[in-house]
Amino acid sequence: MKVWVLRHGEAQANARSDAERELTEHGRSQVIGSAAHLLGKPLDRIIASPYVRAQQTAELVRQALGFSDPISTVPWLTPESDPKKVLQQLDLYADEQILLVSHQPLVGVLIGLLVHGSFQHAQPMGTASLAELEGDFPLAGAMQLLSVRHAG
Numbered sequence: 001m002k003v004w005v006l007r008h009g010e011a012q013a014n015a016r017s018d019a020e021r022e023l024t025e026h027g028r029s030q031v032i033g034s035a036a037h038l039l040g041k042p043l044d045r046i047i048a049s050p051y052v053r054a055q056q057t058a059e060l061v062r063q064a065l066g067f068s069d070p071i072s073t074v075p076w077l078t079p080e081s082d083p084k085k086v087l088q089q090l091d092l093y094a095d096e097q098i099l100l101v102s103h104q105p106l107v108g109v110l111i112g113l114l115v116h117g118s119f120q121h122a123q124p125m126g127t128a129s130l131a132e133l134e135g136d137f138p139l140a141g142a143m144q145l146l147s148v149r150h151a152g
Helices: 025-036 052-065 083-093 106-116
Strands: 002-007 045-048 097-102 130-134 144-149
Touching (some): 002 106, 045 052, 097 106, 106 130, 106 144
Parallel strands (some): 002 097
Antiparallel strands (some): 002 130
8 A cells, every 4th residue: 555645735824714724825836846746656546634725735736647536535634633543544445545635733643653653753744745655554553654755
């Protein structure tokens, strides 16, 4: 299994709610830069948080890659989601190569859990940072972090 984890691009500081914050122009360009690292990768699915900035990020990546399938929107990729619940959900995609589009603190803690098996080793992830992980199964401590690319 291969998993790419992408934090959304830079978003507006204020909106009616955190879930409604939209990407800034800078955030859009950050996402396009990160999407370039996914060109030619055999993605099976793009899975994103329902928050507006994550949806916009996922859609920009989908368009940049010419990915024809729709984005899968799930409630378990929001900023405060339980990383253990995410692991349970990832088991459903164990035979696929997927892109997760989400938020901090979830993305950093999730990567730390997948690689180190604990919550104490969260991976620093700035806006539009992209991590690539690989392993036989999406289990705590069972995946290898192949790369992390931070947006400029």
